[in-house]
Amino acid sequence: MTGGPVAKITKRSEDYSQWYIDIVTRAEMADYAPVKGCMVIRPWGYAIWERMQRALDDMFKDTGHSNCYFPLMIPQSFLAKEAEHVEGFAPECAVITHGGGKLLDEPLVIRPTSETIIWAMYKKWIQSWRDLPLLYNQWANVVRWEMRTRLFLRTSEFLWQEGHTAHATSKEAMEEAERILGIYRTFSEQWMAMPVLSGRKSEGQKFPGADTTFTIEALMQDGKVLQAGTSHYLGQNFAKAFDVQFQNRDGQLEYVYATSWGVSTRLVGALVMTHSDDAGLVLPPKLAPVEVVVIPILKADADNAGILAAAYRVAEPFGDDVRVRVDDRDNVSPGWKFNEWELKGVPIRIEIGPKDLEKQQVVLVRRDTGKKTPTPMDAISFQVPGVLEEIQDGLMKKAKERLEAGCRAADTYESFQKAMDEVGGFIYAPWCGSRECEDRVSEETKATIRLVPDTAEDCGVCMVCGKGPAKRVPFGRAY
């Protein structure tokens, strides 16, 4: 393929939403599928997801989790066993009524999440305290019949991982839920270079079937916020619904304590919205499918064979440490390649032309700053790892500054609404803790309580009802 996008992408200042769509489609991360609300994840987008998977999977394994796989189809009755769960998910389930040309005795739902089928199995596998904890994870696809979809951020079918653990004590399960939240936070910050706020969800925002939901929340460039990952302490809700009991050390029967947690391909969308600019995608090196692209610049009157050889020689010493690609296509011009790789977000470009060959140097260009640095050819392989680190850190620093600038405080409902309309972001405002006040804010301003920080300070009276005591919690308009 020498073709591809020629048109410029929409500027963020003109139409943020269109800018996002342009980047995702023109960087060939994803395309609309023939099925409404569904997308095809193309190789460039999938490679980013694979990088994410690998990093997360390593962290899950390092904390004692094992991967497994449960079926896509769940008997409809399973979903109904947990009251809040069915209420939350039934409306958005795809249901299979026929198979093999016959009406099924019982319809099957395509999993919107797998708690129910997993707990049906856990009932078989758990009898004793010695069987616990069960620390399982699966990488899977799920389907939720969403009304309004958006590439990567919300599609009818999406890819994710879902962890499902079973524990002998409440304390242990709660620790697990918090441990995973920590993993999500670490991954987000260290791999995605995406700073987040973390904490508990309010009653109104928690997962259907959970006692406590922990969340990480990120700030996008347009001032909207995004839930990037959740970890749930499920208490004994699913154990009771599926009658999963174990005998404890004292010989007593007890219901198992549970957690579930997940992150999805939404993270790819979050990545786009966190770092990218009007020239296209900007990838943090750790998640970039290609970290360095080497572009030989060939000319009619130059030593093209020498330039090509030099390009390969420059790429060679990186070995497995750095993901390098030499773009030796001869059917597109260097300028075309520059634009294409910028659009695709590759962190470092190395140019080698006749002038460079003469001076035994290359030109190193950073995607994040656009800065061009002539570098001696024999020094490049030593310098690149450091520059990649600088880019990774620089992206984090910039994103962190934006997050900090995006966190503001408001004391009155009026100033809160004003701040929400003018700048968005996370507005910290006093809230009494009641569902009524939370719902009223949500209805009137479309902003929701993103989380309740563990360290939330007491701060006088609620901005809505005027009653105290109130805690300061961040509100935001979410994707």
Next chain:
RNA sequence: CGGGGCGUAGCUCAGCUUGGCUAGAGCGCUUGGUUCGGGACCAAGAGGUCGGUGGUUCAAAUCCACUCGCCCCGACCA
């Protein structure tokens, strides 16, 4: 489900108001040649049941009816 938009070449679209000759452009694609340090150029080509069905008419991409689909904005949500 409400509001808006769009279905004509792989992509972006023009043509439709006021029906008419062989349905067009740019980009992309193929072949050959010259190029190549920020989206190169020349030449020759390939590529279309104008979303679908029905109707009006001598004649429909164009007018009428019905219908299908997708995208964007909003309500719901990872």
